[in-house]
Amino acid sequence: MDIKFLYDNHETLKEQKVTIIGRVRSNRQGKAVSFMVLNDGTVLNDLQVVYKPETFGFEQGSKARVSSIVEIEGILIPTPTRPQPFEINATSITLLDQAIEEYPLQKKEHSPEFLREISHLRARTKTFQAIFRIRSTAAFAIHKFFQENNYVYVTTPIITSNDAEGAGEQFVVTVNEDKDYANDFFGKKASLTVSGQLNGEAFAQAFKNIYTFGPTFRAENSHTTKHASEFWMIEPEVAFADINDNIQLMQDMLKSVVGYVLEKNMTELEFLQEQLEPGLIDKITGIVNVEFKVNTYEEVLKTLQDAIDKGHKFEENNIHFGLDLGTEHERFICEEVNKCPTFVINYPKDIKSFYMKQNDDGKTVAAVDLLVPGIGELCGGSEREANLDKILERCEFYGINPEELDWYIGLRKYGFYKSAGFGLGFERLIMYITGASNIRDVIPFPRTPKTLLY
Amino acid sequence: MDIKFLYDNHETLKEQKVTIIGRVRSNRQGKAVSFMVLNDGTVLNDLQVVYKPETFGFEQGSKARVSSIVEIEGILIPTPTRPQPFEINATSITLLDQAIEEYPLQKKEHSPEFLREISHLRARTKTFQAIFRIRSTAAFAIHKFFQENNYVYVTTPIITSNDAEGAGEQFVVTVNEDKDYANDFFGKKASLTVSGQLNGEAFAQAFKNIYTFGPTFRAENSHTTKHASEFWMIEPEVAFADINDNIQLMQDMLKSVVGYVLEKNMTELEFLQEQLEPGLIDKITGIVNVEFKVNTYEEVLKTLQDAIDKGHKFEENNIHFGLDLGTEHERFICEEVNKCPTFVINYPKDIKSFYMKQNDDGKTVAAVDLLVPGIGELCGGSEREANLDKILERCEFYGINPEELDWYIGLRKYGFYKSAGFGLGFERLIMYITGASNIRDVIPFPRTPKTLLY
Numbered sequence: 001m002d003i004k005f006l007y008d009n010h011e012t013l014k015e016q017k018v019t020i021i022g023r024v025r026s027n028r029q030g031k032a033v034s035f036m037v038l039n040d041g042t043v044l045n046d047l048q049v050v051y052k053p054e055t056f057g058f059e060q061g062s063k064a065r066v067s068s069i070v071e072i073e074g075i076l077i078p079t080p081t082r083p084q085p086f087e088i089n090a091t092s093i094t095l096l097d098q099a100i101e102e103y104p105l106q107k108k109e110h111s112p113e114f115l116r117e118i119s120h121l122r123a124r125t126k127t128f129q130a131i132f133r134i135r136s137t138a139a140f141a142i143h144k145f146f147q148e149n150n151y152v153y154v155t156t157p158i159i160t161s162n163d164a165e166g167a168g169e170q171f172v173v174t175v176n177e178d179k180d181y182a183n184d185f186f187g188k189k190a191s192l193t194v195s196g197q198l199n200g201e202a203f204a205q206a207f208k209n210i211y212t213f214g215p216t217f218r219a220e221n222s223h224t225t226k227h228a229s230e231f232w233m234i235e236p237e238v239a240f241a242d243i244n245d246n247i248q249l250m251q252d253m254l255k256s257v258v259g260y261v262l263e264k265n266m267t268e269l270e271f272l273q274e275q276l277e278p279g280l281i282d283k284i285t286g287i288v289n290v291e292f293k294v295n296t297y298e299e300v301l302k303t304l305q306d307a308i309d310k311g312h313k314f315e316e317n318n319i320h321f322g323l324d325l326g327t328e329h330e331r332f333i334c335e336e337v338n339k340c341p342t343f344v345i346n347y348p349k350d351i352k353s354f355y356m357k358q359n360d361d362g363k364t365v366a367a368v369d370l371l372v373p374g375i376g377e378l379c380g381g382s383e384r385e386a387n388l389d390k391i392l393e394r395c396e397f398y399g400i401n402p403e404e405l406d407w408y409i410g411l412r413k414y415g416f417y418k419s420a421g422f423g424l425g426f427e428r429l430i431m432y433i434t435g436a437s438n439i440r441d442v443i444p445f446p447r448t449p450k451t452l453l454y
Numbered sequence: 455m456d457i458k459f460l461y462d463n464h465e466t467l468k469e470q471k472v473t474i475i476g477r478v479r480s481n482r483q484g485k486a487v488s489f490m491v492l493n494d495g496t497v498l499n500d501l502q503v504v505y506k507p508e509t510f511g512f513e514q515g516s517k518a519r520v521s522s523i524v525e526i527e528g529i530l531i532p533t534p535t536r537p538q539p540f541e542i543n544a545t546s547i548t549l550l551d552q553a554i555e556e557y558p559l560q561k562k563e564h565s566p567e568f569l570r571e572i573s574h575l576r577a578r579t580k581t582f583q584a585i586f587r588i589r590s591t592a593a594f595a596i597h598k599f600f601q602e603n604n605y606v607y608v609t610t611p612i613i614t615s616n617d618a619e620g621a622g623e624q625f626v627v628t629v630n631e632d633k634d635y636a637n638d639f640f641g642k643k644a645s646l647t648v649s650g651q652l653n654g655e656a657f658a659q660a661f662k663n664i665y666t667f668g669p670t671f672r673a674e675n676s677h678t679t680k681h682a683s684e685f686w687m688i689e690p691e692v693a694f695a696d697i698n699d700n701i702q703l704m705q706d707m708l709k710s711v712v713g714y715v716l717e718k719n720m721t722e723l724e725f726l727q728e729q730l731e732p733g734l735i736d737k738i739t740g741i742v743n744v745e746f747k748v749n750t751y752e753e754v755l756k757t758l759q760d761a762i763d764k765g766h767k768f769e770e771n772n773i774h775f776g777l778d779l780g781t782e783h784e785r786f787i788c789e790e791v792n793k794c795p796t797f798v799i800n801y802p803k804d805i806k807s808f809y810m811k812q813n814d815d816g817k818t819v820a821a822v823d824l825l826v827p828g829i830g831e832l833c834g835g836s837e838r839e840a841n842l843d844k845i846l847e848r849c850e851f852y853g854i855n856p857e858e859l860d861w862y863i864g865l866r867k868y869g870f871y872k873s874a875g876f877g878l879g880f881e882r883l884i885m886y887i888t889g890a891s892n893i894r895d896v897i898p899f900p901r902t903p904k905t906l907l908y
Contacts, residue, residue, distance in 0.1 A: 021694045041661035069871035099869040120861045123660035136607040153590040157899040158669045161906045171627045186906035206577035207495035215612045240475045407574045415553040417523035445611040452615045452640035
């Protein structure tokens with residue numbers, strides 16, 4: 001039996017004999033009665049065990065230190081007047097493995113910084129139990145949403161020779177470590193992928209609906225709470241789809257994923273709401289229940305300028321076509337103006353990527369970013385440029401050698417009628433859902449500059 | 455509408471008007487009637503479109519080359535006497551995008567070698583449509599199985615500083631490319647992971663039941679049909695579990711995953727059975743329906759020796775304790791002797807990994823390999839060594855510096871009572887399920903020595 005089983009069945013198990021193996025969270029001797037709190041990781045809630053000097057194995061049990069493993073036999077007793085619905089009256093305790101006294105996670109508060117240093121142990125704390133269980137649930141919810149809608153999961157390559165995407169600095173993958181790429185393992189320069197999108201687009205031409213979900217990498221020396229060197233991305237792509245289909249898909253996916261987490265992990269969300277972010281559950285329930293708004297980039301500029309004219313002060317007040325919206329602008333739009341998640345579409349072409357479809361106005365592209373209250377941009381995507389000449393012109397503008405991407409650009413020669421997709425940083429979504437404010441706290445073993453532990 | 459929708463609803467749609475966008479597989483003009491075969495990737499089956507000189511857009515339609523994108527309006531007509539259950543009588547054809555004449559996938563047979571050269575296009579062929587859809591279904595089935603059994607999905611790190619696992623040659627991850635690791639991105643030597651197991655074990659101590667599912671890497675210069683430089687692994691780990699629990703889990707998982715593919719992808723399996731492997735469906739149905747057998751390693755040795763004594767010839771006939779069983783031996787046991795999937799347990803400790811639990815006999819470890827008819831070893835695992843001194847002794851034996859893995863080995867100090875898990879190479883499973891004989895044909899964009907395309 002595990003502790004989840006007891007929680008799921010405690011009403012039918014009352015007054016019954018149960019056997020449990022668990023890890024000791026605390027162990028406190030009283031004069032007549034002693035209390036041991038156990039957890040086995042199968043559920044966020046702990047199990048309270050009551051034992052007495054006459055309990056078989058009392059001697060062993062009373063010596064069990066924090067983090068030791070014990071086996072308990074006992075009777076499940078309802079405790080309707082207490083916070084936990086039941087406890088175990090132990091009849092027998094076996095100390096299966098004693099922990100050393102120097103276990104780092106004694107029952108006290110630890111700083112997030114300290115816990116990041118022990119990422120092989122921190123998942124045992126309640127906060128990280130909650131975060132990583134939600135991460136797991138959300139990952140499954142993403143697969144479930146796409147599979148139920150007939151999307152094919154494509155594992156795009158991690159090691160790549162594409163270095164012309166311009167999406168960020170790349171790590172080099174090598175065996176010889178001598179920059180003599182022709183004689184290296186792959187016979188050419190190899191890097192870690194920054195995005196599976198281009199490969200995904202090729203597969204969307206085969207399956208119509210595809211999604212990727214895998215790790216991506218940035219060799220950027222940034223020390224912020226939002227950036228990690230290794231993180232996971234979801235990149236759906238749909239052939240024969242335009243920017244409006246893309247907007248609909250983003251909205252449907254997010255509502256589905258957040259709704260699934262709300263359904264499965266309310267205990268964890270309540271705990272995190274208390275520990276990390278007041279109002280968390282209302283915030284994410286809002287994602288499920290509201291219709292998102294759509295603004296054009298130029299509408300956003302006008303709204304921002306109006307606000308400035310009425311006295312609002314941003315850090316950046318020079319609002320002009322071509323401005324890359326800052327988080328302050330994004331949050332203002334979705335939090336103060338629309339008060340709901342907001343799609344911003346049709347950005348200036350020169351601040352977006354080479355593969356985005358140019359609109360007929362000659363100055364914007366069919367790009368879309370989703371802004372959500374609390375963080376600003378959550379994900380972004382676009383309809384892709386179908387016209388070979390136009391994409392070549394954009395390559396030239398950005399200094400991309402089209403020969404290095406001829407396989408990708410050339411897809412347009414073999415029958416290509418619209419394609420649209422987006423990228424969602426998985427960790428950003430998990431931060432949003434859990435209330436965690438540092439990306440290092442939603443990744444099991446985070447990788448950042450100068451930090452490579454475990 | 456997509457073509458899957460038509461197949462799912464053709465009975466209610468009969469004589470109804472439908473609109474479809476698809477890619478031209480073939481286009482053949484007859485005197486009175488012309489035929490266009492379309493596919494949109496949403497389903498393996500094609501759609502036959504019938505059109506005539508009086509069809510609106512006949513001119514455009516008749517010019518549409520292979521791989522062009524067309525939009526068809528027409529009436530769905532049942533064709534109960536033909537292989538396909540219905541066809542479309544076109545009323546209107548629009549050529550949305552014309553493909554060039556030099557499209558590489560004209561309607562003829564292509565060699566697997568040629569298709570590997572164009573991995574950005576080959577997913578459009580029926581064989582690869584079937585393989586990659588099954589890959590997607592199986593990936594989801596794995597997540598579904600574990601999630602429904604309360605396992606937490608853990609994304610273990612891709613970039614790692616662990617280089618002491620002994621599981622294989624590693625790629626180096628670097629920015630500076632000068633072997634001056636102290637000044638490199640992470641301040642130490644960084645590599646691509648060969649296994650998430652050790653990190654997964656740490657999380658099993660927190661959640662009891664966990665699984666990983668992510669890419670792993672081997673920088674081995676092997677040119678076989680079974681090895682790729684980048685492949686995906688599933689590595690479940692369960693705390694408080696022994697080798698028997700592990701055997702049960704392997705069996706339950708495989709039956710569940712194969713059963714789900716049989717349920718969802720029978721069309722694809724029938725196609726692959728015809729194209730790649732006669733008897734495929736019976737073979738994998740066998741996985742679902744039979745109870746697997748368990749043999750000890752020493753029982754296997756005896757069976758092999760008996761066979762040799764009776765005249766059977768292996769390539770390797772020197773059967774002795776310490777022999778690393780070859781595929782020929784493995785297949786003989788499960789195909790000729792047991793005629794069913796077979797677990798072999800309790801291997802000699804000196805041919806297995808340092809972290810495996812030593813049995814009381816002093817010479818074997820609680821390791822388990824699963825052998826299946828047709829390929830031999832499909833996956834392997836073990837109960838883990840819980841005893842600190844014993845694991846340190848094994849480190850010494852294998853020349854592993856325990857200080858480099860102190861975080862992992864040290865888990866045994868903080869309360870550790872049994873742990874067991876296994877590793878399943880995802881591509882090996884997909885080869886088994888699809889009948890594909892080369893690992894390059896079950897990976898969307900395969901990476902092998904000197905090959906890094908797209």
